[in-house]
Amino acid sequence: MENSHVRDAMHTPTETEGSAAAMGAKIQAQGTNVHYGDKHALKDVTLDIRAGEVTSFIGPSGCGKSTFLRCLNRMNDTIDGCRVSGTVMMDGEDIYDPKIDVVQLRARVGMVFQKPNPFPKSIYDNIAYGPRIHGLAANKDELDEMVVTSLEKAGLLAEVKDRMDSPGTGLSGGQQQRLCIARAIAINPEVILMDEPCSALDPIATAKIEELIDELRENYTIVIVTHSMQQAARVSQRTAFFHLGELIEVGDTEQIFTNPRHKLTQGYITGRFG
Amino acid sequence: MPFSFLLLVLAGLAVISYRFGTARARAVAPGRQSQLHSRPMYHGLYAAMWCGVPALLIATLWVAFQPLLVKGLVMGGLPDAYQALPEARLNLVWNDIRNLAIGDVVRAQPAPEIQAAADTFHRLYAIGNSALALLCLVLAIAGASFALRRVSLTLRARNQVEKVITVFLIASSMVAILTTVGIVLSLLFESLRFFTKVPPLEFLFGLHWSPQTALRADQVGSSGSFGAVPLFTGTLLISLIAMCVAVPVGLMSAIYMSEYAHRKFRAIAKPMLEILAGIPTVVYGFFAALTVAPFIRRFGEGMGLSVASESALAAGLVMGVMIIPFVSSISDDVINAVPQAMRDGAYALGATKSETIRNVIVPAALPGIVGGVLLAVSRAIGETMIVVMAAGLAANLTFNPLDAVTTVTVQIVTLLTGDQEFDSAKTLAAFALGLVLFCVTLALNVFALHVVRKYREQYE
Structure with a gap:
């Protein structure tokens, strides 16, 4: 662990060396570059994601924070003309190693998207889909239980328990997003990636999701991309600031927001640009 | 002047x-x-x-x-x-x-x-x-x-001009509607004349079709019989064979085109596939009659089956090929219209590509695909040229695809071509057949459009 953590000083963000490993880094990205065709979207990002914490990525639009997030479960593979270089280690394994099966990786690293995207199926089938394709439930009763547990963890059970067979697309936006979170945790991932999960929701639904993120932190490692600095401050323990495809600064959330070390970070969090 | x-x-x-x-x-x-x-x-x-x-x-x-x-x-x-x-x-x-x-x-x-x-x-x-x-x-x-x-x-010249333009636009759209109404009415009146000569029940449920009527009173054995069931079964059989070809092939090619094919391949292959739709049906017809039918006949004889030289199978297969573009083109559009978010959602759960397609994309696109298939069915039922040339004229009441059968459209052609008097049951039967055909395809189209519209409401 310690050895794999030695980094090129050029790319080291302002962070005390080794502290991440001490806290138990779940994911370690090293010199990660992403190209979309000719466009160099992510430049040499080296960053640790700690286990059992919420890490938020902030930065202006087009800064590469979502791109980096999608590197962590290889969702970028589905985009034509996208190339990823560098290494991303999860529990000491390079997830871009050809030996790694991307399907199994994504079962370990769940994802929630900006716009709620429930499948046009029933609420029950939405949650049961993941366990079904991965064969997690031995019988119907187990599957039922998984669905109920996931909905409960996502704080949605009380609202939908009487209409498990109605379509998931019929729920409100906030409920749909919680359904998507329930769907993601149904396959019991280790990491949950959230790509601006609240940007399509109203303040009340947002508050519920934020509360949920805080509860989920106990069992899952969470990475969240957000445009709202208040949200980053509220839900995350660590914050990384991206700008123009580069990781500018990463540190404890409190430190980033009260005492940023980099001029750009300070400019962004005080609202001078972005 | x-x-x-x-x-x-x-x-x-x-x-x-x-x-x-x-x-x-x-x-x-x-x-x-x-x-x-x-x-x-x-x-x-x-x-x-x-x-x-x-x-x-x-x-x-x-x-x-x-x-x-x-x-x-x-x-x-x-x-x-x-x-x-x-x-x-x-x-x-x-x-x-x-x-x-x-x-x-x-x-x-x-x-x-x-x-x-x-x-x-x-x-x-x-x-x-x-x-x-x-x-x-x-x-x-x-x-x-x-x-x-x-x-x-x-x-207020602008308002006046716009008003006149609106009237002109309404008139233009009325042309198509009025033409349809006119066609329906002419079908209806001629059919009513036919039904005064032949009872509707006999026409719709009779099992024997032999439309030769006596021209003179002293002619023998040509009283004519107008039981259209053999025509309906023939049409059904050929359409069924056609759909058995077109639906799997069209759907699979649509899935390949929209999900797997490289963009460059798709840019070339999709227009080529749509060329199939541009081939005149008469060309398909002689392809069916001169190439496919003899091939099936030889093949069947090789296996010890007796195959008519004009068989429902030949016509159905070629018609199936002809309507592949209908199914594949509409399915492809519909599959492409399934939001990327659906795919992302499934991939993020660790679904493989084929699982995503089978469990998420096709079900989400299904209403649109069904709509496309129904449009293809109505096209198959109304198709004439291929069956005229390849399926024969014998009105056999059979479900054996190796026999010669005839369809509603073929009978309309044979009843109305050549010198005919337009007050005999023989020629009027064509209008009644046309009316039945029109009703069936209309129902299919309405149903298909309804299904497609329902699908659209889901995502936009």
Whole structure:
């Protein structure tokens, strides 16, 4: 662990060396570059994601924070003309190693998207889909239980328990997003990636999701991309600031927001640009 | 003045009024065009409309009713001896008069009263045409000057022009609707005539089709029987075979094109696939009759089966190939319309590509795919040329795809081609068959559109 953590000083963000490993880094990205065709979207990002914490990525639009997030479960593979270089280690394994099966990786690293995207199926089938394709439930009763547990963890059970067979697309936006979170945790991932999960929701639904993120932190490692600095401050323990495809600064959330070390970070969090 | 020349003159006048209209509008507000309610162009169009539209309407009505009027006047002027003739003979006389007047081939020596009537005919037409020309010109000029006089700062020329354009658009859309209504009505009335000769129940549920009727009373054994069930089963059989080919192939190719194929391959392959839809059906027809049918026959004989040289299988297979583009093109569009978010959602749960397609994309696209398939079915049912050439004419009541069968469309073709009298049950049967066909395809289309619309509501 310690050895794999030695980094090129050029790319080291302002962070005390080794502290991440001490806290138990779940994911370690090293010199990660992403190209979309000719466009160099992510430049040499080296960053640790700690286990059992919420890490938020902030930065202006087009800064590469979502791109980096999608590197962590290889969702970028589905985009034509996208190339990823560098290494991303999860529990000491390079997830871009050809030996790694991307399907199994994504079962370990769940994802929630900006716009709620429930499948046009029933609420029950939405949650049961993941366990079904991965064969997690031995019988119907187990599957039922998984669905109920996931909905409960996502704080949605009380609202939908009487209409498990109605379509998931019929729920409100906030409920749909919680359904998507329930769907993601149904396959019991280790990491949950959230790509601006609240940007399509109203303040009340947002508050519920934020509360949920805080509860989920106990069992899952969470990475969240957000445009709202208040949200980053509220839900995350660590914050990384991206700008123009580069990781500018990463540190404890409190430190980033009260005492940023980099001029750009300070400019962004005080609202001078972005 | 010939009618075409009159139209040309009217168009010229309209252009001139347009010019005058714009010029006048500019003159009304020199240098301060923003004070005009409507831009000068609209004043020009307004004048052109007043110039052209009334004159054109009158001209159209005139041309439509002039022959009737002339006929009435000419025939009314004939001596009483002619007036007393029966309807059919009177029409012959009228033909003589007209031919004589136009200078067409006529009987050797026209009677003097016929000659006189022809002269009257000629004279009436000459008067009518001149009057029409004069009336049109007067109307055009009056309309234009009326419009030009009204040009002012406050004239709402734009609103008027837009209103006329709306009317024109409505009229255009009515053409298609009225044509449909007309076709339906003609089908309906002819079918009703048929059903007075053959009871509807016998037609819809009879098991024997042999539409040869006796032309003369003394002919034997040709009473004709109009049980259309063999035709329905034939149509059903061939459509079924066609769908068995088209649906899997079309759907699979659509899935490959939209999900797996590289963008460059898709850019070439999709238009090539759609070329299939551009091949004339008659070409498919002789492909089916000359290539596929003999092949199936040889193949079947090799396996010890007896295959008719014109078989439902050959027609169905080729028809299936023909409608592949319908299924694949619509399915491809629908699959592409499934939001990327659906795919992302499934991939993020660790679904493989094929799981994503089977469990998420196809179910989400299913209503649209079904819509496409139903459109293809109605196309298959209505298809004529391939079955005429490859499926044969024998109205066998069979579900064996190796037999010759016949379809509703083929029978309509054979009933109506050649010299036919249009009051026998034989020819009228074609209209009844057409009506059935129309009802079935209409129902399918309505259902398909409904399904497609339901799908659209889901995502937009």
